[in-house]
Amino acid sequence: DGGITQSPKYLFRKEGQNVTLSCEQNLNHDAMYWYRQDPGQGLRLIYYSQIVNDFQKGDIAEGYSVSREKKESFPLTVTSAQKNPTAFYLCASSIDRGGGPEQFFGPGTRLTVL
């Protein structure tokens, strides 16, 4: 089955540790995205990539880093510089660089920093 996988579903880390969230897609989509969602809020864009080996900052990139070495993979690292990292993280992909017609989402990773 084609889709987007994120692992793990729940992740706990101690304050001050870097952590990497996995996102893999087998939809052959060009574009991939990372969002953060806090309780009662919409999705905020962290980083996005429209092609392999290229990515751009979204609205809240500070404290995060990404790489796009392969078309199917777009891992997100939450660094110790991120002041409030506890959140629900969603990865998405779309078929083309225009972001459309729609973005498909993975199941999400809920990160809790203790």
Add this chain to the structure above:
Amino acid sequence: GQNIDQPTEMTATEGAIVQINCTYQTSGFNGLFWYQQHAGEAPTFLSYNVLDGLEEKGRFSSFLSRSKGYSYLLLKELQMKDSASYLCAGRRGGKLQFGAGTQVVVTP
């Protein structure tokens, strides 16, 4: 700016109709999406409007007026499983900007 505004919560009875409004500043967006999100899950795509008018898909319909910066999602024949958050999102180039979501509560 491209702020997207939608009501925080709406309550309706099973079998009824609910209309969720979404307003945005008109500059920059070239398409309007609606997603459904159940608690703790990923958003799922419902509809996409790029031209003015009504798009109907089963029990769900979406309307767009680009000149007014206005869209709505219409949910008909409400079912209990429709209790969820509904996200409005505007597209600008390769990115989506999301509203905060409208929590719809369906009561028996």
